Amino acid sequence: MHPTSRRTLFNAIRVIICVLALWLVARGVALRDRVTLRTGETLVGYVVETGDPLVLRLSDGTRRSIPADALAVDDQGQPRVELGLWTAVAGSRHDLLALAVLIFLPVGFLQGVRLRVLLRVQSIDVGLWDCVKLSFAGNFLNFATPLGSNAGDVAQAYFITTHTHRKTEAASTIAFDRAIGLTTLVLCVALIAFLSGAERLRLVRPYVLGFLILAAAAVALYFSPAVRRRLRPGRWLERLPAHEQLRRIDQAARTLAGHLPALALSWLITLLLQVLAIGAYYTVALAVGMEGGWSRVLEYYAYFYAGAVIQALPGPPQGLGTVELAYRYFFAPYGSASQIVSMALLGRIVVLVCALPGLWITMTGAYRPREGDADARTVSADAEATGRSNDATARELERNGASSRTHVF
Numbered sequence: 001m002h003p004t005s006r007r008t009l010f011n012a013i014r015v016i017i018c019v020l021a022l023w024l025v026a027r028g029v030a031l032r033d034r035v036t037l038r039t040g041e042t043l044v045g046y047v048v049e050t051g052d053p054l055v056l057r058l059s060d061g062t063r064r065s066i067p068a069d070a071l072a073v074d075d076q077g078q079p080r081v082e083l084g085l086w087t088a089v090a091g092s093r094h095d096l097l098a099l100a101v102l103i104f105l106p107v108g109f110l111q112g113v114r115l116r117v118l119l120r121v122q123s124i125d126v127g128l129w130d131c132v133k134l135s136f137a138g139n140f141l142n143f144a145t146p147l148g149s150n151a152g153d154v155a156q157a158y159f160i161t162t163h164t165h166r167k168t169e170a171a172s173t174i175a176f177d178r179a180i181g182l183t184t185l186v187l188c189v190a191l192i193a194f195l196s197g198a199e200r201l202r203l204v205r206p207y208v209l210g211f212l213i214l215a216a217a218a219v220a221l222y223f224s225p226a227v228r229r230r231l232r233p234g235r236w237l238e239r240l241p242a243h244e245q246l247r248r249i250d251q252a253a254r255t256l257a258g259h260l261p262a263l264a265l266s267w268l269i270t271l272l273l274q275v276l277a278i279g280a281y282y283t284v285a286l287a288v289g290m291e292g293g294w295s296r297v298l299e300y301y302a303y304f305y306a307g308a309v310i311q312a313l314p315g316p317p318q319g320l321g322t323v324e325l326a327y328r329y330f331f332a333p334y335g336s337a338s339q340i341v342s343m344a345l346l347g348r349i350v351v352l353v354c355a356l357p358g359l360w361i362t363m364t365g366a367y368r369p370r371e372g373d374a375d376a377r378t379v380s381a382d383a384e385a386t387g388r389s390n391d392a393t394a395r396e397l398e399r400n401g402a403s404s405r406t407h408v409f
Helices: 003-027 085-090 094-104 106-121 128-144 149-161 167-195 199-203 205-223 225-231 233-237 243-257 260-287 294-312 322-330 337-355 357-364 371-408
Strands: 033-036 042-049 054-058 063-066
Touching: 033 054, 042 063, 085 337, 094 106, 094 260, 094 337, 106 128, 106 167, 106 243, 106 260, 106 337, 128 149, 128 337, 128 357, 149 167, 167 199, 167 205, 167 243, 167 260, 167 294, 199 205, 199 294, 199 322, 205 225, 205 243, 225 233, 233 243, 243 260, 260 294, 260 337, 294 322, 322 337, 337 357
Parallel strands: none
Antiparallel strands: 033 042, 042 054, 054 063
């Protein structure tokens, strides 16, 4: 199949999955509030006042007062009052939404710190502020474009190559950065899933366990000296197109694997920024009136972690539709379908607001290196090339000298 046809087919499949997931999500979402009475009658409108009596504004504009004892209750003894999507969004607590923005905002800065740590492992010296700008630019393209996280990663890989002559290693670092983030997400989901007794977490246990086993086996085989001696991957890479770039990517991966302190620091930074991100999502859940409490914090975290894993996987952009569908299953005991969908919607808005600095960085070209830094990198590249030339000359002279001594003796 032609690459263009294959790409078109893949994008069509993504769109179909997105539309199907959104349709499944929308089936159970009510735009207006629903109040069920003990008589079995269901009233539709907008809840104006809660308490005893509950006041409901009906579709024709009239108001109806409903005593608490006239309301039907669910299995847990709670009144069967389901808030619609408009009420959940409009009635959300703005102070908690602002708090969610403040909680999520440091994530971009921490991503910049992690990127700098990983770049330094490859002997690429990009300033901390430049790494932060690159992270915000990538985040904005991730969340704002219809292409999803692929667009942000590709753009960030391109942006970072403008800062160094070691372009292959720089672009590879973006892939390593994504791999560290995804692996940390899955590890956290696995840890909470196996330690928590929540019934719904049992669903994800086989998947995360299978992923971890496959990932551990792949990493062990890839970096195993015995396997590499036997298979000699360098010999296979030479037969492939762009074999020199593939060889440098392979070397970059092994260089990173050999820097355990940098890997440990990157993992800790990732864990911290993910805790902040999930904390922001949890705050959004509280803002739309979903049931919270300290006893449910870990369970909420596991569900949000699972949603983040879905967003990171190939499929609809940012897991649009599929994430909401997963949330509908996981959070069903703690809120109505409308509250869950509004939580997902407002959560995306919070993330987008925090990524807005990336719009300015992308549109103004602020991701490019400063002129002085570019000159310094050019000098460094020339010095490195000169050094390689001098080393080659020295080796040649040494071989000639050794040959002369052999003839003398």
